[in-house]
Amino acid sequence: MSVRTETLPYRHVLTLPAMGAAVRTARETTELVLLECGVGLRHPSVGPALLILAELVTNAVRHAAALSPTLTVTYAHGPGVFAFAVHDRHPYLPALYGALAIKPGSGLATVVEMTMELGGTAVVRPDADGRGKSVWITLPL
Template sequence: MTTSAPHTLPHRHVLTLPTGPGAVRLARETAERALAEWGVGEHHPVVGPALLILSELVANSVRHAAEVSPQTTVIYAASADCLVFAVHDRHPHRPRLSGPDGAGAGGLATVVELTHGLGGTAVVRGDDDGRGKSVWITLPL
């Protein structure tokens, strides 16, 4: 699996959308279109789980960050051997992807379980100013 930074991958798309109703649907539809354009068909074994992971991350932004983050940004990137996406909002809370926030029940546990089950990685990166974060997912293709 490529360990390059997403901005160096040959395929990249950035979507900024309102953190509210319709965000999950728009993020999924955009992912489906981008993946199809990049030659990753809907029947590829990673696509279904990747869309579920993406949906959960965007839903978390809508549920928990909308009050302080009117916009959410989704970054999609891919190469021949990996798919990378990130969901960014301006809420300062940085969830742990292991332990109480990530290993218990709920959406983040599902994200971590699916990601690791596919041989991928999940990382939370805080903004330099401490007032936002991105959850980065890397999955092998």
């Protein structure tokens, strides 16, 4: 699945403090965004999408909060596709697909496995200044 997320017509942006409560708020917001986009919460991709999102937000809170007091979740939606990104201002760029080989069973490995099982993509996009990144997940609906 190859989708240019910047071309998706629907956008929603959520900025949160990099604290544990961000996970719940991001999950709840994701459910609302999906409903707003006409995707029922019983759709087979919704449960995995919520788990993937929760893992990415948890990682940002655990590993990036010292350098990134806030994190941003960006949602994009278009015909047959739902995408979301978790952004923080920590410079470390995780090797998503390397996690499968290096740390099987880890949170990032689980994110990649679930994304691939759904036929989606996972990409890390560094900020232009090299001081942050977004992890984009794109899933077919």
